[in-house]
Amino acid sequence: MxxxxxxxxxxxxxxxxxxxxxxxxxxxxxxxxxEVVIGKNGRICAATEVLELRFNDGSVPFACPVxxxxxxxxxxxxxxxxxxxxxxxxxxLTAVAYYSYYRK
Numbered sequence: 001m002x003x004x005x006x007x008x009x010x011x012x013x014x015x016x017x018x019x020x021x022x023x024x025x026x027x028x029x030x031x032x033x034x035e036v037v038i039g040k041n042g043r044i045c046a047a048t049e050v051l052e053l054r055f056n057d058g059s060v061p062f063a064c065p066v067x068x069x070x071x072x073x074x075x076x077x078x079x080x081x082x083x084x085x086x087x088x089x090x091x092x093l094t095a096v097a098y099y100s101y102y103r104k
Contacts, residue, residue: 016066019080020046023100027053027062030094038062044080044097050087053097062095063087 024042028035042055051069053062064084071082079098086093 013066013069013071016046016051016069016071019044019051019071022080022097024053024055024097025100027055027095027097029062030096035096038095041100051082051084053082053095061088062093064093 022044024039024044026040027038027042029038038061039053039055039057039059042053045052045054046066049066051064051066052060054060062082064082064086069082069084071080073080074096078101079096081094081096083094084092
């Protein structure tokens with residue numbers, strides 16, 4: 001009959017749409033020895049099946065498929081912690097993107 005079919009659930013993690021288009025002041029990659037700055041002045045692009053950190057100089061130092069992505073906002077609400085399989089380096093990486101401050 002099909003009257004009570006369940007809707008197919010979206011494969012994207014909840015809250016990912018809130019990250020799309022956020023401006024980033026700078027982003028760092030976490031290494032065992034410390035943090036390394038990977039870019040300044042950019043944005044988070046999460047509209048497709050790959051989340052990317054894009055910067056004004058044209059670089060994309062972090063790109064991760066959303067099915068392997070784990071993310072959480074920092075307690076201070078001024079950034080996001082991103083962990084996933086990076087397609088740029090081919091390794092599992094952790095990056096922190098700090099939001100640009102601006103008033104709405």
